[in-house]
Amino acid sequence: MADPDAHNHEESATKVRTLADLAKIAGVSPGTVSRALAGNSLVNAKTREKIEAIAREHGFRPNQMASKLRRQKTGVIGVAIPLGHDVRQQISDTFFMTLLGHLADELTEKGYDLMLRRVIPAQDEDWLDQFIGSGMVDGVIVIGQSDQFERIEEVADGYLPMVVWGNHQEGQRHCVVGTDNRLGGKLAAERLIASGAKSLAFLGDTQPIEFAARYAGAKEVAAKMGVAIRALPTHLSPERTGEEIAEHLREIEGKVDGIFAATDTIAVTCLKELRESGIDVPRELKIVGFDDLPISSQTVPPLTTVRQDIAAGARGLVDLLLRRLAGDDTESLILPPRLMVRDSA
Amino acid sequence: MADPDAHNHEESATKVRTLADLAKIAGVSPGTVSRALAGNSLVNAKTREKIEAIAREHGFRPNQMASKLRRQKTGVIGVAIPLGHDVRQQISDTFFMTLLGHLADELTEKGYDLMLRRVIPAQDEDWLDQFIGSGMVDGVIVIGQSDQFERIEEVADGYLPMVVWGNHQEGQRHCVVGTDNRLGGKLAAERLIASGAKSLAFLGDTQPIEFAARYAGAKEVAAKMGVAIRALPTHLSPERTGEEIAEHLREIEGKVDGIFAATDTIAVTCLKELRESGIDVPRELKIVGFDDLPISSQTVPPLTTVRQDIAAGARGLVDLLLRRLAGDDTESLILPPRLMVRDSA
DNA sequence: CGCGTAATTGCAATCGTTTGCAATTTTACC
DNA sequence: GGTAAAATTGCAAACGATTGCAATTACGCG
Numbered sequence: 001m002a003d004p005d006a007h008n009h010e011e012s013a014t015k016v017r018t019l020a021d022l023a024k025i026a027g028v029s030p031g032t033v034s035r036a037l038a039g040n041s042l043v044n045a046k047t048r049e050k051i052e053a054i055a056r057e058h059g060f061r062p063n064q065m066a067s068k069l070r071r072q073k074t075g076v077i078g079v080a081i082p083l084g085h086d087v088r089q090q091i092s093d094t095f096f097m098t099l100l101g102h103l104a105d106e107l108t109e110k111g112y113d114l115m116l117r118r119v120i121p122a123q124d125e126d127w128l129d130q131f132i133g134s135g136m137v138d139g140v141i142v143i144g145q146s147d148q149f150e151r152i153e154e155v156a157d158g159y160l161p162m163v164v165w166g167n168h169q170e171g172q173r174h175c176v177v178g179t180d181n182r183l184g185g186k187l188a189a190e191r192l193i194a195s196g197a198k199s200l201a202f203l204g205d206t207q208p209i210e211f212a213a214r215y216a217g218a219k220e221v222a223a224k225m226g227v228a229i230r231a232l233p234t235h236l237s238p239e240r241t242g243e244e245i246a247e248h249l250r251e252i253e254g255k256v257d258g259i260f261a262a263t264d265t266i267a268v269t270c271l272k273e274l275r276e277s278g279i280d281v282p283r284e285l286k287i288v289g290f291d292d293l294p295i296s297s298q299t300v301p302p303l304t305t306v307r308q309d310i311a312a313g314a315r316g317l318v319d320l321l322l323r324r325l326a327g328d329d330t331e332s333l334i335l336p337p338r339l340m341v342r343d344s345a
Numbered sequence: 346m347a348d349p350d351a352h353n354h355e356e357s358a359t360k361v362r363t364l365a366d367l368a369k370i371a372g373v374s375p376g377t378v379s380r381a382l383a384g385n386s387l388v389n390a391k392t393r394e395k396i397e398a399i400a401r402e403h404g405f406r407p408n409q410m411a412s413k414l415r416r417q418k419t420g421v422i423g424v425a426i427p428l429g430h431d432v433r434q435q436i437s438d439t440f441f442m443t444l445l446g447h448l449a450d451e452l453t454e455k456g457y458d459l460m461l462r463r464v465i466p467a468q469d470e471d472w473l474d475q476f477i478g479s480g481m482v483d484g485v486i487v488i489g490q491s492d493q494f495e496r497i498e499e500v501a502d503g504y505l506p507m508v509v510w511g512n513h514q515e516g517q518r519h520c521v522v523g524t525d526n527r528l529g530g531k532l533a534a535e536r537l538i539a540s541g542a543k544s545l546a547f548l549g550d551t552q553p554i555e556f557a558a559r560y561a562g563a564k565e566v567a568a569k570m571g572v573a574i575r576a577l578p579t580h581l582s583p584e585r586t587g588e589e590i591a592e593h594l595r596e597i598e599g600k601v602d603g604i605f606a607a608t609d610t611i612a613v614t615c616l617k618e619l620r621e622s623g624i625d626v627p628r629e630l631k632i633v634g635f636d637d638l639p640i641s642s643q644t645v646p647p648l649t650t651v652r653q654d655i656a657a658g659a660r661g662l663v664d665l666l667l668r669r670l671a672g673d674d675t676e677s678l679i680l681p682p683r684l685m686v687r688d689s690a
Numbered sequence: 691c692g693c694g695t696a697a698t699t700g701c702a703a704t705c706g707t708t709t710g711c712a713a714t715t716t717t718a719c720c
Numbered sequence: 721g722g723t724a725a726a727a728t729t730g731c732a733a734a735c736g737a738t739t740g741c742a743a744t745t746a747c748g749c750g
């Protein structure tokens with residue numbers, strides 16, 4: 001605090017870059033410096049203060065690589081975003097990005113750094129082992145199972161500190177945090193039917209198991225209520241999606257009066273296309289989305305959607321991962337979805 | 346390829362975790378294994394193949410920490426997001442997240458990993474030195490100057506491999522990539538005035554220099570055209586912003602007929618509040634935003650806004666950083682904004 | 691077949707910290 | 721003041737890969 005010249009890092013005659021350098025100046029051994037800087041060890045208070053002062057004066061900071069090598073832990077959590085089906089789909093997807101933001105918050109708070117890696121499994125089927133085996137991370141969070149369910153399962157058998165955002169299936173072996181997609185799908189379908197829809201369509205790719213589960217839930221309800229439902233595969237890549245949806249809409253015009261969109265992003269595009277076609281929502285066609293993105297309350301009409309609690313998801317992911325790092329073989333965490341009734345259905 | 350049992354990583358009697366282990370099996374020295382796995386060295390082709398086969402069979406991967414320590418480079422680029430004024434403002438901001446996504450793409454493509462760190466300068470004024478001095482990254486990209494302009498300047502003097510997303514100011518020393526905010530502000534104001542606005546308001550926080558420059562540009566045009574303009578400070582934190590904007594709108598009702606929103610996020614909220622108040626856009630009130638987020642073309646009415654080319658920005662950031670890593674003291678890169686005329690003004 | 695050169699491989703130092711263990715200094719107490 | 725116990729500090733061996741230099745082997749050619 002009473003440091004008269006904290007700024008002259010540059011001026012200091014001798015560059016001190018290693019513990020040894022600093023040790024020489026302080027007149028102690030490197031070991032002592034290490035302990036002093038680590039803080040909690042058993043070093044004489046006066047010695048520590050002196051060392052800390054010198055360190056501050058020279059802007060010294062111990063080399064992390066060496067430290068991590070020696071301690072065999074990195075303090076870094078890897079976050080992988082597999083882009084399975086539609087390349088470039090998710091990295092620009094608001095939902096995943098928001099989740100990522102929350103993850104960054106949570107991890108930082110717990111003192112971990114976050115290493116982000118976008119992977120294209122199709123190009124490199126070894127992606128997960130490589131990330132884990134790289135020795136760069138203490139644990140891994142995978143955002144989205146994409147079409148990599150099996151691979152993740154395999155890895156999970158031999159690698160504890162991994163948690164995945166995605167869908168939970170009966171008997172799966174990897175630890176997952178995610179919304180109950182099937183239930184969400186049910187809520188959506190129930191709502192559509194309750195508000196008068198007689199014939200439903202699911203807009204989205206049914207390959208990814210998250211989406212498949214949403215569709216399955218909707219299908220179950222539709223079957224029970226004696227309502228038809230069909231799936232219209234829709235990609236998420238920003239360029240094609242508009243055109244594709246427009247096509248679908250033309251195709252189903254008059255035949256379908258209730259749309260369950262796999263994500264809000266799709267739903268919002270839908271709303272836009274419908275507005276341009278002069279089709280009234282919700283009178284002629286009802287729509288329910290999924291996610292409850294910030295935009296969804298601001299569309300016209302405001303979107304009825306199934307909410308995923310992203311912040312809770314991020315907290316869960318980090319929480320479980322830390323427990324796993326501590327050796328605990330945690331259970332999965334399934335979050336309840338919540339129907340946000342607004343005006344589109 | 347002709348590997349009869351590539352799967353039995355687990356079964357392999359002896360765990361091979363180090364170069365030395367592998368070397369023993371292959372009957373060569375660790376040095377040779379290192380060279381063989383590195384690929385490009387001068388190792389006998391047959392020896393290399395044998396080593397690679399063994400490595401594959403045992404799922405061996407060299408320890409990164411050791412490698413990085415020895416080679417004195419990490420292959421990791423740090424990406425810092427300083428949350429200056431409004432904590433939690435930017436990490437959930439669509440614009441920054443999209444930029445981050447593109448950065449991840451670009452960096453991955455160039456073979457770098459990305460370490461993400463969210464920092465709250467107010468809590469830790471040493472954030473930048475700490476990130477750089479951590480020895481964890483070869484270079485740093487800072488997303489947004491926030492209120493940390495001075496600190497960044499200081500650091501830039503002694504640290505070459507840093508590039509910042511943000512605003513460019515006459516004579517600044519750090520290398521920046523960003524949109525010409527002042528010009529963007531001018532475009533916005535010109536558009537508002539051209540479409541008939543007689544009295545303008547700027548909605549946004551004028552503290553961050555990016556926003557300040559946008560406001561300055563608008564003010565310049567307003568002054569030249571003899572039109573009034575006022576700034577209405579608006580925070581970006583998701584919770585308060587709606588209420589705050591509503592308040593502003595009540596306050597200026599009738600007095601202002603043209604709004605320049607500092608970001609599309611603000612503009613979209615504005616549109617929503619106005620719709621609820623029954624104020625017609627653009628007839629009674631015109632609005633121009635900034636960013637051109639994906640949502641902006643889907644609002645009602647579609648938002649006229651100033652477009653920032655995020656992808657080009659990310660490419661520029663990475664490109665300049667790599668040149669700086671190679672020792673080149675690069676110039677800043679200023680991208681031209683583009684007015685996207687839609688229906689809100 | 692012998693020798694010179696080129697192609698491979700092995701050796702051993704190095705990157706900078708951490709940490710168990712031993713050595714030393716303090717402190718406490720009789 | 722002396723001795724035992726406690727508190728500090730120093731020593732030196734890891735951590736695991738890389739790489740300059742030296743040593744060995746292979747190859748070409750007269």
